[in-house]
Amino acid sequence: MTAQSPLAEAAQIPVINVSQTDSETADRLVDAAATFGFVFVELESTDINYNDVQRMFELSKAFFASPKSEKAKCAISENNRGWSSMLSETLDPDNQRRGDFKEAFNFGEFQDGKAQQPIPDALAAEESYLSGFYDSCHDLCVRLLQLFAMGLKIDESAGGKHWFSARHDRSGPSGSILRLLHYPVIPEDAGYVPEKDIRAGAHSDYGSITLLFQRPGQEGLEILSKGWQPVPVHPDGVDASRPPPILVNIGDLLSYWTGGHLKSTVHRVVVPASARAGGEDRYSMAFFCHPVDTALLVPVPSELLREHGKKRGAMEAATQGRVITAAEHLKDRLAATYGWTKS
Numbered sequence: 504m505t506a507q508s509p510l511a512e513a514a515q516i517p518v519i520n521v522s523q524t525d526s527e528t529a530d531r532l533v534d535a536a537a538t539f540g541f542v543f544v545e546l547e548s549t550d551i552n553y554n555d556v557q558r559m560f561e562l563s564k565a566f567f568a569s570p571k572s573e574k575a576k577c578a579i580s581e582n583n584r585g586w587s588s589m590l591s592e593t594l595d596p597d598n599q600r601r602g603d604f605k606e607a608f609n610f611g612e613f614q615d616g617k618a619q620q621p622i623p624d625a626l627a628a629e630e631s632y633l634s635g636f637y638d639s640c641h642d643l644c645v646r647l648l649q650l651f652a653m654g655l656k657i658d659e660s661a662g663g664k665h666w667f668s669a670r671h672d673r674s675g676p677s678g679s680i681l682r683l684l685h686y687p688v689i690p691e692d693a694g695y696v697p698e699k700d701i702r703a704g705a706h707s708d709y710g711s712i713t714l715l716f717q718r719p720g721q722e723g724l725e726i727l728s729k730g731w732q733p734v735p736v737h738p739d740g741v742d743a744s745r746p747p748p749i750l751v752n753i754g755d756l757l758s759y760w761t762g763g764h765l766k767s768t769v770h771r772v773v774v775p776a777s778a779r780a781g782g783e784d785r786y787s788m789a790f791f792c793h794p795v796d797t798a799l800l801v802p803v804p805s806e807l808l809r810e811h812g813k814k815r816g817a818m819e820a821a822t823q824g825r826v827i828t829a830a831e832h833l834k835d836r837l838a839a840t841y842g843w844t845k846s
């Protein structure tokens with residue numbers, strides 16, 4: 504694992520206001536996704552309320568502070584739902600000597616406001632609230648996917664701006680996950696060596712798009728662009744008194760679907776060079792949006808992709824007569840991360 508460089512320049516990821524569903528916004532989103540694979544979206548330009556984000560972080564804090572024995576009752580299983588403990592997940596198995604210095608809780612889909620998995624005691628009273636937050640994340644993803652479809656100039660005859668969103672319509676199960684993350688201060692006796700250990704190993708996300716919520720003063724995310732570059736919580740030009748923008752990134756599935764035009768950029772979480780030894784606690788929240796399981800990853804019928812002559816991913820597979828579903832794509836990626844067998 505490469506040591507973090509305190510001198511690395513912050514990635515210049517654009518910050519976009521998405522209040523208008525117009526072609527200019529769509530083009531800017533597609534450009535950012537094709538260049539960086541990451542884009543900041545102004546929280547105030549979305550329907551997500553900052554009070555709700557802050558309340559979610561309060562709930563997250565309360566859950567992670569609850570006794571281990573309580574959390575263990577909801578341990579993660581092969582359905583990718585539940586609690587994963589410190590060091591149990593290894594996002595970069597080829598380069599890590601031990602697991603990620605983080606714990607997390609994954610919520611799968613809710614049905615009629617009810618979780619389809621055991622809910623920890625600390626969150627039991629908040630089930631419908633959590634479900635509402637999940638819905639607002641999904642709604643934002645749908646809107647962003649419409650903008651991506653517009654920016655890619657998907658053929659009107661095939662569904663135009665609704666081409667992606669129709670495949671994320673919640674008509675059946677999907678791999679979508681709302682994930683709470685906690686990176687505790689690293690205890691002195693943990694033998695943490697920054698060159699060998701990491702909070703979240705280098706990886707790319709698996710789904711279509713990811714929304715990432717970060718907290719002021721809790722830095723640590725880096726993207727692999729021109730070397731490892733830190734991603735600030737408040738990028739240049741966004742006043743630190745404003746809510747941090749939502750960081751949106753492209754996952755492997757959407758990159759595959761678009762023949763690699765939209766980039767699924769490798770990223771990781773470190774103890775920031777500026778932090779004191781062991782760092783501060785970092786809390787973040789991610790919403791990983793996936794198509795419905797049965798969605799076929801056929802080539803996206805896009806004028807822009809045809810112009811770019813994209814031939815990889817879904818385009819290449821289709822020429823070989825091989826079309827996989829969203830569920831098959833996800834299963835392969837999860838098996839690689841958790842060492843789960845493919846059955």
Ligand SMILES: O=C(O)CCC(=O)C(=O)O
Binds near residue numbers: 684708772789
């Ligand atoms: O906590 C973060 O900022 C990033 C988390 C992440 O990349 C992930 O869970 O996929």
Ligand SMILES: [Fe+2]
Binds near residue numbers: 706707708770
């Ligand atoms: Fe990630």
